[in-house]
Amino acid sequence: xxxxxxxxxxxxxxxxxxxxxxxxxxxxxxxxxxxxxxxxxxxxxxxxxxxxxxxxxxxxxxxxxxxxxxxxxxxxxxxxxxxxxxxxxxxxxxxxxxxxxxxxxxxxxxxxxxxxxxxxxxxxxxxxxxxxxxxxxxxxxxxxxxxxxxxxxxxxxxxxxxxxxxxxxxxxxxxxxxxxxxxxxxxxxxxxxxxxxxxxxxxxxxxxxxxxxxxxxxxxxxxxxxxxxxxxxxxxxxxxxxxxxxxxxxxxxxxxxxxxxxxxxxxxxxxxxxxxxxxxxxxxxxxxxxxxxxxxxxxxxxxxxxxxxxxxxxxxxxxxxxxxxxxxxxxxxxxxxxxxxxxxxxxxxxxxxxxxxxxxxxxxxxxxxxxxxxxxxxxxxxxxxxxxxxxxxxxxxxxxxxxxxxxxxxxxxxxxxxxxxxxxxxxxxxxxxxxxxxxxxxxxxxxxxxxxxxxxxxxxxxxxxxxxxxxxxxxxxxxxxxxxxxxxxxxxxxxxxxxxxxxxxxxxxxxxxxxxxxxxxxxxxxxxxxxxxxxxxxxxxxxxxxxxxxxxxxxxxxxxxxxxxxxxxxxxxxxxxxxxxxxx
Numbered sequence: 001x002x003x004x005x006x007x008x009x010x011x012x013x014x015x016x017x018x019x020x021x022x023x024x025x026x027x028x029x030x031x032x033x034x035x036x037x038x039x040x041x042x043x044x045x046x047x048x049x050x051x052x053x054x055x056x057x058x059x060x061x062x063x064x065x066x067x068x069x070x071x072x073x074x075x076x077x078x079x080x081x082x083x084x085x086x087x088x089x090x091x092x093x094x095x096x097x098x099x100x101x102x103x104x105x106x107x108x109x110x111x112x113x114x115x116x117x118x119x120x121x122x123x124x125x126x127x128x129x130x131x132x133x134x135x136x137x138x139x140x141x142x143x144x145x146x147x148x149x150x151x152x153x154x155x156x157x158x159x160x161x162x163x164x165x166x167x168x169x170x171x172x173x174x175x176x177x178x179x180x181x182x183x184x185x186x187x188x189x190x191x192x193x194x195x196x197x198x199x200x201x202x203x204x205x206x207x208x209x210x211x212x213x214x215x216x217x218x219x220x221x222x223x224x225x226x227x228x229x230x231x232x233x234x235x236x237x238x239x240x241x242x243x244x245x246x247x248x249x250x251x252x253x254x255x256x257x258x259x260x261x262x263x264x265x266x267x268x269x270x271x272x273x274x275x276x277x278x279x280x281x282x283x284x285x286x287x288x289x290x291x292x293x294x295x296x297x298x299x300x301x302x303x304x305x306x307x308x309x310x311x312x313x314x315x316x317x318x319x320x321x322x323x324x325x326x327x328x329x330x331x332x333x334x335x336x337x338x339x340x341x342x343x344x345x346x347x348x349x350x351x352x353x354x355x356x357x358x359x360x361x362x363x364x365x366x367x368x369x370x371x372x373x374x375x376x377x378x379x380x381x382x383x384x385x386x387x388x389x390x391x392x393x394x395x396x397x398x399x400x401x402x403x404x405x406x407x408x409x410x411x412x413x414x415x416x417x418x419x420x421x422x423x424x425x426x427x428x429x430x431x432x433x434x435x436x437x438x439x440x441x442x443x444x445x446x447x448x449x450x451x452x453x454x455x456x457x458x459x460x461x462x463x464x465x466x467x468x469x470x471x472x473x474x475x476x477x478x479x480x481x482x483x484x485x486x487x488x489x490x491x492x493x494x495x496x497x498x499x500x501x502x503x504x505x506x507x508x509x510x511x512x513x514x515x516x517x518x519x520x521x522x523x524x525x526x527x528x529x530x531x532x533x534x535x536x537x538x539x540x541x542x543x544x545x546x547x548x549x550x551x552x553x554x555x556x557x558x559x560x561x562x563x564x565x566x567x568x569x570x571x572x573x574x575x576x577x578x579x580x581x582x583x584x
Contacts, residue, residue, distance in 0.1 A: 091168040092232065092406070096129040099230045099237040100184070106227070106241070108291060110212045110248040115193045115202065119227050120149075121237075122186055130178045132187060135224035135231030135284075136171040138164045140201060142192045143228065146173060149186040169224055189228045199357060201225035202289070210315055212248075213292030215354060217361060217368075220407055223284035231284045234405040234487050239279040239287055245272045249291060257290040257311065257352065259365035279364065280346050281485050283403050288363035290352060297323035303335045304349060311352035312371070322375065326389070333393060337420075340473065343480050345396035351389075360388045362395030387422065394421040402483040409489050411516065415456025416476070419464075422457070459515045466553050466568065467508055471500045490516070506570060511551045514573055520544045522552060524571070537577040549573040 099121050106117040123132070136143065146159040162171035179185060195204040195214075200222040206212040216226060224231040243256045250272040256262055260277035267273055279287075290311075297320045298309040308330055310323040330349065338344050347364050353371040361368040369392065375385040398420070399413035464472040478496050479488065494509045501508035522539040529536065541548040552571040556579070571577045 091170070093135065093170070093230060093235070094129075094133055096127045097123045097125055097132055097230075099123055099235055101238045101240065102227075102229065102287075103240045104227055104242070105244065106289075107244040107246060108214065108249060109246040111246075113195060113204075115195070115226070116191075117193065117227055118188065118190050119229070120186055120188045121229070122184065125179045125181050125183045125185070128178050128180050130175045132173040132175065133170050134173075134187075134228050135169060135221070136162075136164065136228050137169045137201075137222070137224040138166060138171075140194045140196065140225040141228065143171060143189055144192060145190045147188045148173075148175065149188060151186065152183075169221075171228060191228060193226055196222070196225055205355075210313060211293060213290075213313075215290045215292075215368075216288050217356075217358075218287060219285040219361065221285070223287060229284050233283040233285060233403050233407065236281040236283050236403060236485070236487065238281055239276075241274075241276040241289070243274040243276075243289070243291070245274065245291065246270055253293050253314065254291065255294045257288075257294070257350075257366055259286070259288060259347070259363065261306070261348070282364045282400065286362065286364040286400055286403075288366050288368075290354070290366065294352070296350075297327070299324060299327045299331075301331045301334075301349075303331060303338070306348040308334075309350045311350065319374070326375075330389070330393065333390060337394065337397070341397055341480050342477055343397070343401070343484060345401050346485065347396060347400065349393075349396075351392075360392040362392050362399055364396075364400045367392045367395075390421040391417055397480055401485065402480055403487050405487045405489045411452050411456045412488055412490065412493060414452045415460055418453045418457035419460040420476070455521075456516075459512070462515075462553065463508070463512055466506070466511065467501050467504065475500045506551075511553075514550045518548050518550065520548060522550050524552065533581045535577075535579045535581075537571045537579075539571055 101122040103120040103122075104117065105119070106115055108115050121134075143161055146162065148157045148159055149155070150157070157176055159173050159175070162173045164171055173187070193202065196202055200217050200219075202214065202216050202225060204212065204214050216223075218226075218231075220233075221231050223229050230237070239259065241258050241260075243258075243262075245254060245256060247270055248254075250266070250268075250270050252266075254272070256264075256274040258276045259279045259282065262274045262276045265273045265275070293314045294311045295314045296309045296311045298307040301308050308327045310327060312319060312323075330351075334345075334349060349367075350365060351367045351369055353369050353374060355372070356368060356370045358368075359370050359373060369385075369388055373381070373385045373388055375382045394417045395413065398416040402412070404410055404412045467475075475496055478500070479493060482496070483492065494512070497508045497512065520541045520543045523542055525538045525540070527536045527538075528534070537552075537554060539549060539552060540546065550571075551573050554569045554571060554577065555566050556569060557566045569577055569579060
């Protein structure tokens, strides 16, 4: 008799049930700004009124000032922090060329400790140049030969081996002539690569439990370990992939997965060729390859063109019912997020569960989730899984469809995703938040800190409170629509914020800048002068430069016999806020 398998009702938890619908319903039902909300409250006497007002002001402050702990699906444990090579992470590739298409052919064997490949990069010249500089990690990658193909002139020139730079992990190809702006040419490179020794790059895994399998993990800048490329988030391009699986990997029980649908051709019992559909334009850190003995559970979707699929190792049993249950909620969340943003993410929706230290990764078209998060019967595991799942799905828009130009703008991916993927955030004790790092920082090219997830999302929640849910929705829709399949930076976001907040009594961009570009958080002091019947609000930073100041929204609720109202005030960054009781 088959084993009875209990389907975890992880979505049934109040914080997760129809989470996508909760996002929309919650935002639609709330007033456009907090000051528009009216609540019926019994009248209070003067003393009680004063105490209640002070308490509510403090509660509003606590709820407003970055106190949301929004779950991050990509914050690894200490043991899982990737090994960072000693090279200059702040180095930026020159803007002289940009990639258009990567045509990558890669040979992988279970008998070899290395790969062989060839990549043809269609590139367009942006500025006249007699050299091409691309990303290569020489500790893992050896370039054996290279050619420059000029199809317009019908020329093919042998460039030989490039000059390698171990300080910047780049390769310089000297050209026989200067290429002019706008010209399109093809850089063809043959290479040999080693598998990664850490959890980043092109990783080979083999243990007693299952046969050899492979996966890639490229964020932030480890695609250069596997193939020569423009390994920066701002260089988005189409990918065309062909995998040649040899020896044991050619057997029928092995599957190759990537960002798009693959087509299998069994050449013989020692060679299987997988050809994948052309991807939409994506950054190199979102490109992925997985090879192993996997099976899928899929279901057609009325909203999406392709099926939604969940992949797991083939030696795992009794999980299909749970997978189908999850797929149903994934479909609804995908539909409702698309309705909210009015734009489809432009990729299929596949998820694979792998034994990883990190919780998840938003590879375009093939999201990773750690198999230790597979929902069990206990409520905590179901909540943890649901938050990770929706976080990675929201990345389809923020990070994948619209990508930050450089890592100092990673908040446009992680903070926006954390803000949108959680309908009901909960409080975070900022006593432990003693970092002096700002949300926007070039340091995030090496490691992304927790503040980008939790504090960044809290700041966006505070922005929604001060500009209203309708303006916030318009802001996000405009942001995605105007930058889809491309890149964005913080200044572009500020420009859109200015346009949706025009006519308000405060400057939304100045307010947001004070929170994004400064570390720490403010401590608020409230003094009441019984002689003048005035409240005085002042601020000081928790840690760091004592002169640091923020623009801080304060909501004050005044109650009397006839009505109660809530009014927004500001503690300015250059002074204090003084409010008389008769002004409330």
